[in-house]
Amino acid sequence: MGQSQQGALRHKGADGQGHFPRSGNVAGFINPSTLTLLPGLLPFVLISLLLSMPAKAGDNTRQYHIPAQSLNNALMKFATDSHLELMFTAEKIRGLRTDSLDGNMTPDQALSRLLQGSGMSYRFVDAKTVTVEQPDANFRKTANVDEKPESQSGGDTTLPKVTVEADADPYDPYNTADPYNKSYSVTNSTTATKTDTPIMDTPVSIQVVPKAVLRDQQAWRVEDAVKNVSGVQQVWASGGEYQDFVIRGFGLNYNRFRNGIRLTEGTSDMANVEQIEVLKGPTAMLYGRVEPGGMVNVVTKKPLDTPYYSLQQQFGSYDFFRTTIDATGPITTDKSLTYRFNLGYTDRDSFRDFVGEDRVFVAPSLHWQATPDTQFNLNIEYSNNDTAYDNGIPAIGKRVVDVPINRNYTHPDFNRDNIENTLVDFNWSHNFNDNWKLSNGVVATMNNLQAREIPVAYVQTQLEDSPNPQVRRGTYFEDFERDNQTVYLNLNGKFETFGIKHNVLLGGDYYNFEQKNSGFFGLNYAIQRNFEGDALKYFTFIDLNNPDYNQFPFTFSELDNLRRNAPNDFVRSSQSWYGLYFQDQLSFFDDKLQILGGGRYDWARQKQGSSFTSFADISETAQNEEHFSPRVGILYRPYNWLSVYGNYTESFGLNNGRTANNVPLAPEISEQFEAGLKTEWFDGKLTTSLAYFHITKDNILKQTGDVTFETVGAARSQGIEFDLAGQVTDELSVIATYAYTDARIIKDRGLIFDDNGLVVGSNNGNLGNRLPTVAEHSGSTWLKYAFQNNSLKGLSLGVGAYLASSREGDNENSYQLPGYVRADAFAGYSFNIGKTKLTTQLNVTNVFDKRYYFAGQPYNTSKAYNMIADPLTFLGSVRLEY
Incomplete structure (x- = not known):
């Protein structure tokens, strides 16, 4: 080893x-739900059949x-x-x-x-x-x-x-599929082009965090992994119930991807993660509605035809316990049928009061090589998570209030959330010959959330100068049902014309999302009663310095009865997207010059509505939009170790809702110009990239009422990013990142809210202000040394540092989150016991116990959402592999 x-x-x-x-026959394997896409793609399939030249x-x-x-x-x-x-x-x-x-x-x-x-x-x-x-x-x-x-x-x-x-x-x-892979660099990626293309030949910015890094850093959340990528910052996401990030200055709006497929908001369990790929910039050409900063794509583990078994037990500070199992191998003697099974169980408390988690995750998968040319894959994921909502610590004046880091203003007896997720992923592919391939897949997810919370709603601004500042808390007992389905069909072909190599992708996808939720919402109760009489019974104050958690005159059962028998919050919404896309990767002059060109046409429709009384009283409004999103890129590789590239991309997204006059809102439109260079050294074991980007996002949405909105502004983000990852020697592995991000509001019509969150006027806006939660300077470094001499062989040591400059807390730039530098360290030792590999490991996070805030809320004007980082934390691990 x-x-x-x-x-x-x-x-x-x-x-x-x-x-x-x-060889094989594709007939009979097309999923019925893809039939709506077939008429447009059938000509391409016929062309590929004619071009097929079997050996x-x-x-x-x-x-x-x-x-x-x-x-x-x-x-x-x-x-x-x-x-x-x-x-x-x-x-x-x-x-x-x-x-x-x-x-x-x-x-x-x-x-x-x-x-x-x-x-x-x-x-x-x-x-x-x-x-x-x-x-x-x-x-x-x-x-x-x-x-x-x-052949x-x-x-x-x-x-x-x-x-x-x-x-x-x-x-x-x-x-990358080798379970024992120790490399910190990855040479190929499919996220950027939906084709298996060397990163050095891809004229866009794509960073990959491989399994070796995930293991060395004991990354048990996606948030732990993306800290190794420049320009990516974590933001508040219900205290960890969801995952969300800011990339290149723009929030992802809870968008997440698994193997290139959009999922409903939630989290991805790392027990089934092979690697994480971060694609920078607008990506609508291949993925439809995506925020302009980019996307985080989780690549899952696949069945292997070589047996491999792993059992890991992690244990750490604040009663952290996590068990994971990974088993894979062939089922049949000819290895045509293989399986993989991953399990994760997490039971933990927190340094924060009233916060904990009990999560079960299972992920079985099957791969069937039906013929040498045709394969089928079935993947299922199920998770059940009992967790707690966490607002963080509110801000008063220009800074987050100075209280103990453990203090949580949610109610200790009313902070129970349960999130249940089920995912079914079926896909198949058929190779017509060496150059043409057809692939099809269906992914369905079912998400149920039961929220039982009394969280902080917002800060009372008129009380900021008081010696005893207060915040509003509101009851929130809600049930959500979210379902989404994605169907895709892709045809990939390679051929030459007049000495020019082509790698063509023709595809289409359909995305459908439906959400239905109802419950009892304290703010609605107050609004219905005009904030008079007993209007604030379920919407009360709490003192930040001397919190009294027992001021609500009701029990959990009474509130739950209100949710079931007298709900006052009813919401129904849906989205459907149809998209057709074309892409050609052209290669000239012995692959020294690469040109990427393509476009996507979308048909998007959404409906939504809400009511205080019942689902029957909901009046839904519908909106339809069509848009073409192009992408072009060029890359020149004068030497094998150097690539220089540039690209222009656009992105398109529907704005949810309508104005107070029931007028549909214009869609969000984004565009990016990017230029950069990439290098690789030591046979691709060490890679670097440097990029300059300029992104604009127009028609930014702002809420003007309970269910009404306006498009009031535009934002611009530009900057420089640097990434280095890989092996310098057989002993030394390194990661280093830096990002300069200048993200500002360039057009705005400001809205003035009263202390109840209602619009009472407008002003000249926040023109020139920095976008919230975005650090102007951020970076990281991680060094690992694996001893190779006989006496110390198997011992690995590592250190890391992560930094960010100050960030604005809201669009008004009314308060700031200070900058920070955090240090981490780890030590691990591996040795063999017969055919079993045993690895013991200890990771230390925040070595110097630095107090800092890693995240705010980029979508809300409230000062309530500021997440404080873990203090000094230890995480140990014992892993057996066979």
């Missing part, structure tokens, strides 16, 4: 399951497109394309490079070209296995065309699979 790459590595090109599609039996010739690069990476690409098992010693070819390889040829011809001038030679051990070595007296090339396997087509995963021999380093740094 933990050796440098000096052992013999066995690489096998595969689809991630060890099988190589060749003749026994024909070993295939098309190779391998750019000039390190010999190590070129051999990896050859293994993927040829579907041969390739054995070589990484140390012996380190520093060697090869020229580009293009054209139709046999595997024997391709290997000869790749190894020309390298001093290396090769021999076929058998019909499917090739050894690359330095020639000696006993080494003889034994190539025989008749012994080669016939086969790859599947979803283009990275080769690794099988470790006795003296080999026990992981493949280029295979």
Whole structure:
């Protein structure tokens, strides 16, 4: 374990399951719910069938497109394309490079070209296995065309699979699916283009946080992972009940993605996470409505055809306990049917009063390689989370109030939320030949939330100068039902025209979201009674310095009876999106010049309404919009280690609601200009990127009443981002990030609210103000040293630092969250007990016990939502792997 790459590595090109599609029939496998998309895409499918040129039996010739690069990476690409098992010693070819390889040829011809001038030679051990070595007296090339396997087509995963021999380093740094992968850098990503494209050839900003980083930092929340990416900042999200971030100055509005599919608001359990990919800038061309800053895409674990089992127990400060299980392997002897099962159980308290969590998560999945060309995948996720709502600490005047960090102003007996999520993901794909592939999938989620809270509603501004400032608290007993369905169909093809290589994507998707909620809401009670008489019975004050939690004259049962028998909050809303998109990745001049072009046309419809009395009394308003969103990019790669790129993208989003005069609101429109460069070193083990961006967002929504809104402004964000990640040596791994973000309001018509949250006038707005929760300067660094000498082998030590400058708390810039610097550290030790690997680990967060606020609320003008960070915290772990 933990050796440098000096052992013999066995690489096998595969689809991630060890099988190589060749033939099959797609008929009968199309899901009925995709039929609405088929008329527009059927011509593309027919074209692909006509272009398909199946290889003749026994024909070993295939098309190779391998750019000039390190010999190590070129051999990896050859293994993927040829579907041969390739054995070589990484140390012996380190520093060697090869020229580009293009054209139709046999595997024997391709290997000869790749190894020309390298001093290396090769021999076929058998019909499917090739050894690359330095020639000696006993080494003889034994190539025989008749012994080669016939042409086969790859599947979803283009990275080769690794099988470790006795003296080999026990992981493949280029295979992200390898459970033992220790690499801090990732070479390929699908999030940016929906095709498996090298990041160095992608003219957009994409950062990946791989499993090695997640393990070393014991990232048990998505928030713990994205701190390793420049320009990404966590924001308040109901105290952790949801996940939300600001990217490049703009909040994601609780949008989250799993394997490129939009989900309802919630959290992603890390027990089933392979890696996390952050795509910067507007991404509407491929994903529909996405906020202009970018998106966070969680990539889940997939079934493997090699058995792997893991059991981990974590334990830490504030009664933190978390157990995870990961099991995968083949079900059938031919490995055509494989499974994976992940489980996570979390039971924890908090340094915050009245806050805790009890969460169960299970994720079974199956992969069936029905034919060499056709595969099916079924994934299910279920979670049940008993948790607590947390406002944080309110702000008074220019700063958050100075009270003990544990103080929570929600009611200790009325702070119980239960969130239940079920996800079903079915998808399949079919390879017509080596160049054309059709994929289809359906994802459905069901989300139920029961909220039983008395949280802080907002700060009483007229009492800010009082020696005993107060905040309003309101009862909130609500039941939510949220369902969404996504259907997609993609056709991906590769071909050449006049020497220009094309990687074309034609696709369509349908997204439907429905929400229904009802309950008892204290603010509604006060509004219905004009804030007079007993109007404030369920909407009262609490003193910040001397809180009295028992001032409500009712019991939990009485409030729950109001929710069931006398609810006063009824809301129903829905959204449906249809989108068709086209993308072409063109390559010129031996892949030195890459041009990305494409566009998406959306048809969007939404309905919503609310009532104080019943669902029957809801008057829903509907809104329909159509829009075309283009994206273009160009990348020039003068050297294998350097790429220079630029792009222009647009984004489109419906604005929810209507004006007080029942006029539909104009949609949000965003655009971005970006330019940057990327580099990679040490055969791709160390990568860097530098980007400049300029984003504008127009028609920003602001609430003017209980159910009415106006589009009142525009915002602009521009800045510079730098990311570095990977291995400097076999011992030293590093992550470093920095972001300068200047995010400001450039157009606004301000609204004046009274102390009850109602609009009473307008002013000149907040023109020129900084956007809330956005740090002008932010960055991070993380260093890990893995000892390689015999006496200390298996020991790893790491340190990290995370910083952010001051942030504004609201659009009015009326208060600030101070800047901070936080230090973390970890130590781990791994050793073998027979065939089992045992790892013990200790992580320390906030080593110097720094008090700071990591998040505010970017969408609300209230001063109530400011989340204080964990103090000095310890997290231990014991992990068994077999």
